[in-house]
Amino acid sequence: MIIGETTEQRGAVLDCSAEAEAEGVRISMPLRQALGLCPSASFVPPDLPRYGDAFDQILRVLETISPLVDPASLGCAFIGLGGLNGHYRDEMAVGDALAQAVRRASGLMPSIGLAEGKFTARVAATVSAPGEVCLVPKGQERRFLAPIDVSLLSCSRDTLRHLELFGLRTMGDLAALPVGAVQAQFGSEGKRIWELAQGIDGEPLRPLRREESIREHLAFYAPLINREALVTAGRELLTRLLGQPAMRGRAARRMALRALLSDGRCWERTLVFREATTDQEQMLCVLKTAIEAAPLTAPIEELSIELSGFAGETGKQEGFLYGDRRRQPQVAEAVRQLKARYGRSPVAQVVEVEPWSRIPERRHALIDYDP
Amino acid sequence: MEADESGEPRGVVLGRERLAVAAVQDRWRIDDEWWRKEMSRLYFSLLLEDGRAVTIYHDLVTGRWSQQNYG
Numbered sequence: 425m426i427i428g429e430t431t432e433q434r435g436a437v438l439d440c441s442a443e444a445e446a447e448g449v450r451i452s453m454p455l456r457q458a459l460g461l462c463p464s465a466s467f468v469p470p471d472l473p474r475y476g477d478a479f480d481q482i483l484r485v486l487e488t489i490s491p492l493v494d495p496a497s498l499g500c501a502f503i504g505l506g507g508l509n510g511h512y513r514d515e516m517a518v519g520d521a522l523a524q525a526v527r528r529a530s531g532l533m534p535s536i537g538l539a540e541g542k543f544t545a546r547v548a549a550t551v552s553a554p555g556e557v558c559l560v561p562k563g564q565e566r567r568f569l570a571p572i573d574v575s576l577l578s579c580s581r582d583t584l585r586h587l588e589l590f591g592l593r594t595m596g597d598l599a600a601l602p603v604g605a606v607q608a609q610f611g612s613e614g615k616r617i618w619e620l621a622q623g624i625d626g627e628p629l630r631p632l633r634r635e636e637s638i639r640e641h642l643a644f645y646a647p648l649i650n651r652e653a654l655v656t657a658g659r660e661l662l663t664r665l666l667g668q669p670a671m672r673g674r675a676a677r678r679m680a681l682r683a684l685l686s687d688g689r690c691w692e693r694t695l696v697f698r699e700a701t702t703d704q705e706q707m708l709c710v711l712k713t714a715i716e717a718a719p720l721t722a723p724i725e726e727l728s729i730e731l732s733g734f735a736g737e738t739g740k741q742e743g744f745l746y747g748d749r750r751r752q753p754q755v756a757e758a759v760r761q762l763k764a765r766y767g768r769s770p771v772a773q774v775v776e777v778e779p780w781s782r783i784p785e786r787r788h789a790l791i792d793y794d795p
Numbered sequence: 796m797e798a799d800e801s802g803e804p805r806g807v808v809l810g811r812e813r814l815a816v817a818a819v820q821d822r823w824r825i826d827d828e829w830w831r832k833e834m835s836r837l838y839f840s841l842l843l844e845d846g847r848a849v850t851i852y853h854d855l856v857t858g859r860w861s862q863q864n865y866g
Contacts, residue, residue, distance in 0.1 A: 782827055
């Protein structure tokens with residue numbers, strides 16, 4: 425089984441089964457090449473939104489173990505273990521705790537590599553079996569990496585091809601060369617891969633910074649096939665979201681829409697407002713445009729909206745009498761009541777009288793507002 | 796309002812505050828509406844000592860000074 429979109433014959437292998445791997449299929453390999461190597465494989469189109477959700481769930485569980493979680497790519501995360509010594513017996517115990525946490529959260533068996541530096545840790549995780557923890561003791565990085573194939577280096581395809589041409593098949597082969605020679609051949613990338621092969625990786629951990637967001641969703645008993653109904657559902661969701669205490673005195677800059685289709689696929693779109701807003705009509709207008717342009721291939725089973733990018737609410741001065749036309753009847757009614765109470769309308773209106781006059785106070789006049 | 800011998804404003808009183816005129820930025824005269832109630836005004840655009848800019852006029856018919864709040 426190979427996960428990858430086959431309709432266009434483009435893109436790369438996202439993942440594959442052990443059987444496909446045995447045929448030579450590798451992650452990130454062009455799908456066309458994978459098809460050539462394993463023509464009998466079943467190609468499964470990826471459901472990236474769902475994978476993203478599952479991965480996010482795993483990251484949240486990992487964050488309960490260490491606050492330093494760096495999501496490198498879908499399915500791969502680096503975790504800073506500094507400061508955890510007092511909580512666990514040894515490093516292997518941390519690895520076991522991480523493996524158990526992932527298993528409990530997702531049912532998946534993670535491969536875990538424990539090492540100094542991101543690169544060695546990644547290689548250790550790659551070569552270990554699912555559910556296993558591979559520990560590379562500090563100072564043993566070069567020895568551990570020595571027999572590993574250079575294809576695991578993070579470098580360009582061109583460089584990999586050249587390494588192969590030079591007969592450099594393992595990291596040990598590369599690490600044995602003088603750095604100057606590698607650098608002379610491959611430039612700055614040469615120095616980088618030479619250091620990686622030595623187990624030297626100074627790339628810092630970039631811990632995930634979670635942004636505050638609020639989310640609401642609606643599941644439809646009968647899947648929706650009508651876009652107008654979807655907009656109505658969007659209005660309901662926005663009403664719920666804007667009524668939440670988290671929105672009090674705050675405005676949102678981003679709105680993420682997600683529709684779950686009945687064929688199991690997902691449609692996602694993130695919309696950014698020009699400025700943070702709490703205006704439901706403005707949000708709805710943007711949402712409507714997005715829904716009208718959405719390539720919806722099947723009925724919608726579920727719609728969710730997430731608001732994020734919160735900022736302080738800013739006021740906008742609107743015209744009292746000429747702003748929102750829908751408010752006119754309300755203003756007229758309020759003035760009628762004031763007039764009944766005070767005998768005359770206490771609301772005045774500025775009207776243009778002689779705009780051409782050289783005398784400023786002749787240009788406008790203040791008259792009673794009496795709708 | 797305080798003016799010198801030539802009629803140039805020297806200081807103004809805004810509310811309870813007396814402020815000296817730092818500069819007279821502009822002046823102009825309007826004579827109008829002679830057909831109903833004659834109007835003759837000498838306008839001054841002033842820069843005050845605290846940096847505020849105000850427009851005042853001397854009503855040449857009544858002799859009163861006033862501040863022009865809009866225009």
